[in-house]
Amino acid sequence: MNKPEITFDDFNKVDIRIGTIVEIVDFPKAKKPAYQLTIDFGDLGIKKSSAQITQLYAKEDLLHKQILAIVNFKDKQIANFISECLVLGVENDQKEIVLLQASKPVIKNGEQVS
16 A cells, blocks of 8 residues: 655655664563663664564664664653654564664764655
8 A cells, every 4th residue: 555645845854863772671561572772863862662673683682783763753652661763664574573774884873864
């Protein structure tokens, strides 16, 4: 299903940034298996996110991994946790979430996708 066509101005409203995961904890109160991530976005600060990525990623593999996230969504409460950004991923053919990330390391956290 295709989504409606948007303008470049619409796209510019979405703030996608690179950040580094600095802490990962299990999220047992989530409806589906998930982690609580703490992500460093440089000058933008530290943000938290819930991510259903436990099938493909062990916590030790996520620490210090750079990821892409939308940082200008309104906060969303998930169980007893406030998610402050949306980590980006895509579902594979086994219905597992694969994280989107830069193909090479980005030196400065918080750099904006353009």
